Amino acid sequence: MDVRAQIVMVFNLDKCIGCHTCSISCKNIWTDRKGAEYMWWNNVETKPGVGYPKHWENQERFKGGWIADGKKLSLKGLGKGPTLASMFFQPNMPKMEDYYEPFDFDYADLAGAKPGDDQPVARAFSQISGKTIEEIEGGPNWDDDLSGSQVYAAKDLNLQEKQVIDSYDSMFMQYLPRMCNHCLNPACVASCPSRALYKRGEDGVVLVDQEVCKGWRFCTSACPYKKVYFNWQSGKAEKCIFCYPRAESGQCNACAHSCVGRIRYVGVLLYDAEGVEAAALVKDDELVEAHRALILNPNDPAVREGARKNGVSERWLDAAVKSPVYTLVKEFGLALPLHPEFRTVPMAYYIPSLSPVLSTFGDTHKLLEHGMIPALETLRVPIGYLASLLSGGNHRVVGDVLKKLIAVRVHMRAQNLKQEADPVVLREAGLDQDGANRLYRLFTIAGYNERFVIPPQQREEQDPQLRKQEGGFGLLKKTRGGR
Ligand code: SF4
Ligand code: SF4
Known part of the structure; x- marks a missing residue:
């Protein structure tokens, strides 16, 4: 067992109101500068839809992931072969039209408009x-709020049930x-x-060393989530x-801190780095369970001892015990990885949505009045859709989560x-009752210190053991990226 610590975010999709406050906070702090105009390190998409960059989930086209x-x-x-052939040109990288041409408005057109019969426009x-x-x-x-859904939402790869698009009364939407x-x-x-890219030893954050990056853009092509961007001004890669x-x-991330819906949770997970490669190799519909098995119990003395040996501090171990992320991902198994079939073993997790309406059929509310659980097949958001997004197509995994919710x-x-x-x-x-009450608290009134359990750390004071492990464990050691 090779115990490591990772800082992780969970999103409760039921609660996202699509206000984009998170994206704006991130943009104002990190990407409000030349060369980064089109970058949204944090973005919020409307689903069903094709997302940003358009069709990013289509790996037949973008060839990202493993x-x-x-x-x-x-x-x-x-x-x-392909690497040498694409040293100076990345054929699979999204183009500007796949993102969008970043724009602003000329507000002087408004302020300086002469009085007239027409409304001035910027x-x-x-x-x-x-x-x-x-x-x-x-x-x-x-795809904002399904505008043009016949064109955009219909192209969502996760949507197997086309009739949903054709009939507005059974349409659903989430962010x-x-x-x-x-x-x-x-x-x-x-x-x-x-x-140039590496995974930090102490908290698992993936970073680009700007001094080392040569702007080859392999990372932009390889990330299946399209979350590495190329800065056209500096000629370097950038990411969250x-x-x-x-x-x-x-302190928690700016996106999480500003989140109006309070949908985000941040905390520590301990995991077994030795098992990462095996967990990424299993069949699509076994991936969620393999990911969960990687996560270790922070109360287990053997796990704690293993973590200490690897330089994880007591402060981090305590935070792992109090982690809301552990509660949601492992203890109750409610939060699922986005497109685990890309096999990057993502460390952001999503609680699938149940709202806004529980079912396409009116009798659901009657069922609820009688305290009964509606049939999963009658839920408004098709279970197949959620399974395609969050469980490698495994309907049972998503069904179990929805039943709990x-x-x-x-x-x-x-x-x-x-x-x-x-x-x-x-x-x-x-x-049981205690579990239901704890989840209810986390979903509703939990305060800042319950939703975000982030142990402070100073990189300069880190155990040198952690530095040695930086970015190069397990599978990564065998690849060119291992440091
Ligand atoms: S860490 Fe994962 S999501 Fe982030 S840029 Fe790399 S491959 Fe993409
Ligand atoms: S701030 Fe929160 S609620 Fe608003 S769009 Fe972002 S994640 Fe959703």
């Missing part, structure tokens, strides 16, 4: 060329906030010929840094109405 070939993993779009101009843009054709959330997953098996790190200067002083709701409803709660509802979902 493929499992028998007993070994290899980068999908890279290998010796004209859009390109933030790259400065030229006027007559028609804006893209943006970071171009999907996305950022770099600070993966355990990061394709970006493994693809970098300059070894998990707000590490904030995290080092015990519904059971908590039914239980709390009974409690609030001072009715007798039926213990069978909880039991059938694998919960």
Whole structure:
């Protein structure tokens, strides 16, 4: 067992209101500068939709992530041949039209408009060329609230049930906030010929060393989530840094801090680095369980001892015990990885959505009144859709999560109405009263210190043992990216 610590974020999709406050906070702090105009390290997409950059989930086109070939993993779009051939040109990288041409508006057109019969308009101009843009054709959330859903949402690869798009009365919608997953098996790190990308030993944050980056852009192609960006001004790669200067002083990320829906949780997970490669190799529908098995119990004395040997501090071990992320990902198994079939072992997790309406059929509410759980097939968001997003296609895994979420709701409803709660509802979902109450608290009134348990640290004071492990464990050691 090789115990490591990782800082992780969980998103509760039920609670995201699509306000984009998170994206704006991130942009204001990190990417509000020349060359980074089109970058949204944190973006929020409307689902169903094609996302940002458009069609990023389509690995047939972008060739990101890993493929499992028998007993070994290899980068999908890279290998010796393709790597040499694409030294100076990345054929699989998204183009500007896949992101969007960044624009601003000329507000002087408004302020300086002469009195007249027409409403003055501010004209859009390109933030790259400065030229006027007559028609804006893209943006970071171009699927905004399903506008044009017949065109955009219908192209969502996760949508197997086309009738959902054809019939507005059965249409559903949710938001999907996305950022770099600070993966355990990061394709970006493994693809970098300059070894500029690395995974920090102390907290698992994946960073680009700006001094070392030569701008080859392999990382942009290799990341299946398209979360490494190329800065056209500096000629270097850039990505989310998990707000590490904030995290080092015990503060949560700007996106999480500003989140209006309070959908985000940040905490520590301990995991077994020796098992990462094996966990990325299993069949698609076994991936979620393999990922969960990697996560170790922070109360287990053997795990704690193993962590200490690897230089994990007592402060981090205590934080791992109090981690809301451990509660949601491992203890209750509610939070799932986004597209685990890309095999990067992502370390951002999502609680699937149940809202806004529990079912496409009116009788669901009657079922709820009687404290019963509705059939999963009647839920408004098709279970196949969520399984395609969050469980490598495993319907049972998503079904188990939804059953728990519904059971908590039914239980709390009974409690609030001072009715007798039926213990069978909880039991059938694998919960008890104490568990339901704890989850309810986390989902609703949990304060800052419960949602964000981030141990402060000073890199200069880190155990040298952690530095030695930086970025190069398990599978990464065998790739060009291992440092
Ligand atoms: S999501 Fe994973 S592969 Fe992509 S940039 Fe982040 S760490 Fe790298
Ligand atoms: S700030 Fe929170 S609620 Fe608003 S879009 Fe971002 S994740 Fe969703």
